[in-house]
Amino acid sequence: MTEAVSLFQFERSADKGKASLRIDSSVRGADPISPYLFGKFCEHLGHNIYQGMDACVLFNPTFGKWIFGGGTDRANGGMYEGGDPARIAVQVAERCQRFGLPNWRLLLDEYVDGLAFGWFRLGTRETVRVSPDTGAYGDRAQRIEVLSAECGERGVAQWCYLPLHRTRKFVYRLVARAADSVEATLTLASVSANGEDACVVASDTIALGNDWRTVEGTLDISDDAKLDENGLYRIALTVTTPSNLVIDRLLVYPADHINHADPEIIGMLRDARLPLLRWPGGNFVSG
Numbered sequence: 001m002t003e004a005v006s007l008f009q010f011e012r013s014a015d016k017g018k019a020s021l022r023i024d025s026s027v028r029g030a031d032p033i034s035p036y037l038f039g040k041f042c043e044h045l046g047h048n049i050y051q052g053m054d055a056c057v058l059f060n061p062t063f064g065k066w067i068f069g070g071g072t073d074r075a076n077g078g079m080y081e082g083g084d085p086a087r088i089a090v091q092v093a094e095r096c097q098r099f100g101l102p103n104w105r106l107l108l109d110e111y112v113d114g115l116a117f118g119w120f121r122l123g124t125r126e127t128v129r130v131s132p133d134t135g136a137y138g139d140r141a142q143r144i145e146v147l148s149a150e151c152g153e154r155g156v157a158q159w160c161y162l163p164l165h166r167t168r169k170f171v172y173r174l175v176a177r178a179a180d181s182v183e184a185t186l187t188l189a190s191v192s193a194n195g196e197d198a199c200v201v202a203s204d205t206i207a208l209g210n211d212w213r214t215v216e217g218t219l220d221i222s223d224d225a226k227l228d229e230n231g232l233y234r235i236a237l238t239v240t241t242p243s244n245l246v247i248d249r250l251l252v253y254p255a256d257h258i259n260h261a262d263p264e265i266i267g268m269l270r271d272a273r274l275p276l277l278r279w280p281g282g283n284f285v286s287g
Contacts, residue, residue: 039276040269051099053265053279055257057160057170058235059099059118062249063142065132066117085112092117100232101159102195115156116142122153122236130156135248136175136212144245155184155238156247159195162254164229166263168221169255170202174237176215178208179244186250188219189234190227198234201225206237208245218255 007029013019042053050059060066068088070080082088089108096104111117115130119142122128127148135141146154162170172186184206189198202219221227235252239245256263269277 035275038274039278040272040274041281042277042279044280053261055253055260055262057162057252057254058158058250059160060116061251062135063116063119063140063247065140066111100161102193102232116140119156119158122155122157122238127151128154128156133246135246139248141246141248144243144247146239146241146243146245149240149242153236153238154240155236157234157236157238159191159232159234161230162233163262163264164221164227167254167256168223168225168227170219170221171253171255171257172204172217172219173249173251174206174215175212175248176206176208176250177210177212177246179210181207181209182239182241182243182245184208184237184239184243184245186217186219187234187236187238188221189236191232191234193232195232195234198236201227212248219252 007027042048050056067079068082068091070082070084071087073079082091088111092108092111093104096102096107101107106120107118110120110130113125113130114132115121116132121130121144123146127146129145129147131143131145133141133143142156144156148154170188174186176184178184186204186206187200188202189200191198202221204217204219206215206217208215235250237245237247237250253260258266
């Protein structure tokens with residue numbers, strides 16, 4: 001019969017300004033510690049998933065309603081939605097700085113004007129009108145009305161960084177519809193550090209109609225294209241004629257994704273030799 005052993009002993013010190021900790025490795029408890037205690041519960045907390053475990057290269061690819069933090073948490077979980085314009089501006093600027101994106105004021109102005117946060121229009125307010133709409137299953141979608149397409153690209157776009165050190169092929173899935181049949185173009189372009197001087201390196205043509213359509217395809221960059229692996233890129237959906245589109249989502253993944261997860265993150269988790277990995281999952285209390 002194993003004798004019960006106390007693994008914790010507290011001794012009061014005469015020195016009130018000093019504390020010490022001593023570990024005796026020769027004293028062991030009777031019950032072994034489960035290796036699962038050192039497992040990882042991967043909770044969906046935002047940045048650990050978006051541009052993290054999830055391989056999608058785009059931010060807010062569902063054109064969803066973005067909730068800016070109000071600075072305090074709710075008593076029953078979650079956070080209050082922020083509505084102070086000055087506070088929202090600070091959060092937009094901080095995000096752009098953190099992710100190396102140019103022109104945070106443009107993204108803020110587009111958000112205020114009705115475009116999903118993270119996206120910007122190609123064209124002026126007079127030629128491209130944006131507003132929230134309803135998606136295929138009742139979620140938020142993005143309406144884009146191109147009133148004139150006479151001068152250059154017209155549509156919506158987003159800046160992003162790409163894992164070009166691994167692959168030059170990207171796959172996409174677009175869910176969208178149009179008031180009238182139209183041919184849209186999805187482009188991948190390299191841009192300067194300030195987000196301008198776009199040079200298209202891959203493109204695909206998409207036919208849209210009045211019904212909701214899910215279109216899948218590839219953006220394949222040629223092997224001889226000279227690219228900056230660490231440079232800024234732009235993904236855009238554009239039209240060349242006046243059009244009225246509603247986009248439910250635009251997902252773009254590197255072709256080497258593993259069930260839409262980032263292969264480098266999967267490799268790191270394998271190398272960590274975790275006794276347990278739970279996804280999705282919170283902590284051991286909520287799990």
